[in-house]
Amino acid sequence: MQKQVDLVQGTLDMLILKAVSLGALHGYGVLLRLQQLTGGRLQIQQGSLYPALYRLERQGLIASEWGESENKRKAKFYTLTAAGRRHLKAETDSWHRFSSVVAGVLDAVTEKP
C-alpha cells in the first residue's frame, strides 16, 4: 500500500471541482476520475464525496442535472459553473503559491556558519 494522504476538506472540494471541470460526471464518475488522476495514491472515503458535492452545489460552484448513465440508469450529473471555474482558478493559484512557499522552507539547506 502506498502512502495514503489524508485530505483536508478544502482540498477535497478543489479536487472535485477539477475533476468536474474536465467534463460532466456523476458522483461515482468523480470518484473514478480522481482515482485515475491520482493513480490510486489518494484514499478518499467514497461516502464523503456526497456531502462535499451537495455543499458545492449549494454554494453555486457546480450545477446538477439528472441524466442517463452508460448502463441506462438514471444518475445525477454535475458540471462546473462559471463561478465554480473562477473559484477553481483562484484556489489552484493559491495552492501553488502555498506549496511553493512550504517547499522553499522545507528545502532550505542549513546555513554555513
Next chain:
Amino acid sequence: MRLFGRNRFEARMAAELQFHVDAYVEDLVRAGVNRPEAERRARIEFGSVAGKKDECRQAWGYQWIDDLGADVRLTVRMLWRSRGFAAVAILSLALGIGANTTIFGLVDAVILRVLPAREPNRLVFLQVAGTDGPNGGPPYPGFELFRDRTTSFDGVAAFSASNLELVIDASREQVRGLWVSGNFYDVLGIKPFLGRALKASDDQILGRGGPDGPVAVISRAYWQQRFGSDTSVVGRSIRMFDQTVTIVGVMPAEAMSPEPGRPIDIAVPMMLSNPASLRDRGDWWLDVIARLKPGGRIEPAQAETNALFQTFMADAQMPPAIRALSFDHVEITPAARGLDRLRRQYASPLTALMILAGLVLVAASANVANLMLARATAREREFAVRLAIGAGRARLVRQTLAEAMVLVSVAAVLGIGFAVQAGHALAAFVAEGNRPVLLNLSVNPRVLLYTLAVSLLTGMGFAVLPAIRASRVNPARGLQCGSRSVAGNRRALRVGRVLVITQVCISTVVLAGAGLFIRTMNQLHSVELGFAPTGMLTMEVTPEQQWFGKPAWLAMQADILGRLHAMPEVRVASWSTMSPLSGRNRGTGFYVPGFVSQTPRGDEIHLISVSPEYFDTFGMHLAAGRGFTLTDGPQGPKVAILNKTAAHFYFGDHNPIGARVGFSREHESDYEVVGVVQDAKHDSLRAPAGRFVYLAIPQSVDRINRLALSVRGPGDAGALAASVQREVHSAGPALLITNVSTMQAQIDQSLVTERLVSSLAVAFGALALVLATIGIYGLLAYSVARRTNEFGIRMALGATSGGMLWLVLREALLLAFAGVVFGVPGAVGLGRVTRALLYGVEPFDFASVAGAVLLLLVVAAIAGTVPARRASRMNPVKALRSD
C-alpha cells in the same frame, strides 16, 4: 421554496447514493469478486449511508428545519402534558396581545388610514387661517376664484356636510348629506360602485345642475340600508327642496367624504343649493380640497392661492381683529388622511389606551416568563441529561425559544379573535346616537403585521430569561440527586421576585389609571349642568320648507304644546332652536350700547330662541327679572333674557334689567333685557357655559325653521317617546321628527370618548389585577415547593405553623409593597401624560392611587394564603426528606 421539494429531495438523494453503491458493486463483480463479497466491500468502503445522508442534508441546509420541527413537536407534547401552565400562559398572552391589537386597530382606523382616493399624497386642503388656527374654506365666490385662476392644481373642489331633507316615495326623511362641487369625485379620483359619479357638467347651471338635470349619488351603506341593495336605484327619482333629483350612482361608503368617521348618505352638486349662499361673499360654509400637479410643491401653490385670497378679501367688510384671528391667509395642508376632526378628538384617548395596553402586555409577558422560569428549573435534570449526551447549549436555547414561539403563536391567533370581537363592540359603541362615528375596524394587513411584530417581540422578551437559564445548566450538578442547597434555592428565586415586583408595579399604574378615569367620569356626571336632565325627552321637528318663518308654523307650535300639556304623562313641554349638548350651536353678533369689548370675540354670543315654557321645562332658575310670557309676541316690545355669564360680562355688577341691547351695530337698542337666568352647559360638560342670550321665538332675529321639542314627564322619559311623537304627528302629519332621545342619552352621547376610555381602562385594570394575582400566587407556590427542605429544617428547629404561615404571607406582602412603591411614581407619570383627558382630578389623585395600592395589597394577601397554608401544614419529617 426548498421546504416543498423535500420529499423529492429525499428520493433523489437516496437514488443517487444507491446508484454509486450499485456502480461500485458492478465494477467489483466485473473485476472478479463474487457478488455477496462485492456488496459487503462496497458498503464498508462507502461508509454509513444514513450518516452520509445526514451530512448531505446538513450541507443542503435542511438540518435546521428538521431540528426546528423536532423542537416544535417536543414543545407541543410537553405543553400538552402541562396543560394548566400552557392554558394560563396562552390566555394571559392572548388577552395582552388582543388588547394591543384592538387599540392598534383603533389607531389605524382613526389616525393612520389614508383616504381611498387616487394618489392621496397629492391631495391638499386649502384652508383659511389666522392666529386661532385653520378655519375651513373660503366663501363660494372665493372658491370659484381658486378653482378658475390657480395654476398649481390639477383640480380644486369644494364640499360641505349638511343634514338634508329628502322625500322618497312620499315619506320625508332626514339624511346626512354632502354638498359637493361637480368636480369633487374627479379631483379625488374615486370610481363609483354602481352607475356613475358626479361630473363637473352636473354642476354648471344654478338650480338645475347640468344636462341630466338635478342628480345625486348615494353611499353604498345608505343604498344597502335604505334601498335594500336594489340595483334599480340608479335612475330613481327622489324629491329634495321641491325639486326632482335623480340618483345616478352609488359610491363606496368610505369614499363619500374626506372626513374620516363621518357617515355621509348622499352627495349633491352645489348648484342645487341655496343660491344666496353661492353668491354671499361673507358666508364661510365650505371646505376646499385640491390636487397638486404631479411633482408640485406646497409652498408655491400656497403663495399663489394666498395672493388670490388677499385680493378677494380686499373688499370684505370684516373687523381687522376678527380677520387676524381666523381669516388672515390661506394655508395648504396635506389631505391624504382627510380632515383631522376625528384625529384631534381621539389622539389623546388613543395614546392613553395604547400605553395601558402596552403595560398590560408587559405584565402578561412577565407572568409567562416567571412560569417558564419555574418550568426551566423543574426541567434542569432533563437539560443536564441532554447536555451530557451531546446536545449543544445552542440546541437547548433553541428549544426554549421554540416553546416561547409556540405559546406566542397560539396566543396571537386567539388574541386576533378577541380583537375582532372587541372591534365589533367598539365600532357599535361609537356608532350609537345622534352623532355617530363610522369606524371600519376590520382586521387589515397593517393590523396583522402589527400583531405579528408585537407577538414576536413579546415571545423574544419573555423567552430571554428562561433561555439564559437553560444555557447555564451545569450537567454535572443537574444530574445529582438532592443537589440543591438552601442558598442555591434562594438565589434562583431572585429573578422570579423581580418579575413579580415588575408585574405589581405595572398593575399599580394601570389600576391607578383606571381609577383616574373612573373619577373623571364621576366628576363629569356630577358637574353642575344648570338644568335638570332627568325625565326629559328631546327631539327635533322640521316643518315643510314653505312653513319656514311663517305664522302658520308659530300657530302649530302653540297647538302642539297645547296637546302635549293635556297629556297626563307630560308635565311641561317647550320649543327651542336647539337643546343643550346636542352638538348644535348658533353664534351671533351682540351689541350693548356703551360697551366696548376688550377681546376680539367680545361681540359674539350664543343665541337660543325659546318658547315661554323653556326655563320651566329645563328646571332653570331665574336669577333676576322675569321669564318669557305669551305677551312677548310678534307685535309686542322686543325682550331678551341673558344668562349670568353674559350679564356679568356686559354689565359687570350692575343690574342689566331694563338695559337695551341689539344684534347689529345699526339696531343696537332693539331689545330690552327683562331677565337673567342661571348658566346652563351647552357645548360640552367640560367647557364653561359661555355667554347666552335667549329670545322669544316670535321675536327672534333668526328665521325659525327646525326646532327642538323638549318634554318633561314625571316618569321615565323613554316611555314618552312614542306617545309624544303620535301627538306631534296628529297635529301636523307632514312634520319631520328626527333625533329622538332622552336628555340623559344626549348627555352620555357627548361623553362618548370619555366613556370609551374609562371602560377600556377598567377592563385593562381588571386584567392587570388578575395577572398580578396569578403572578404572586405562582411565585409563592413555587417558592414554597422549592424551599420545602428549608421549611422542614425551620420546623425541626422549632418554628410554629403560625410562624410558617406568616413567613410566606410576609413575602407576598413585601413583594406587593415593593411593586407598589415603584408603581406610584409611574401612576403619577401616567396621570401627567393623560392630563387632557382628566376632569376634576389631578394627575396625582390620592383616592385613585390609594385605592389601587389597597386593592393590590389585599389581593396579594389573598393570593399568598393558599401557599402559606400549605407551608404551615407541612409535615416536618416529609419536608426534611424531600429535595
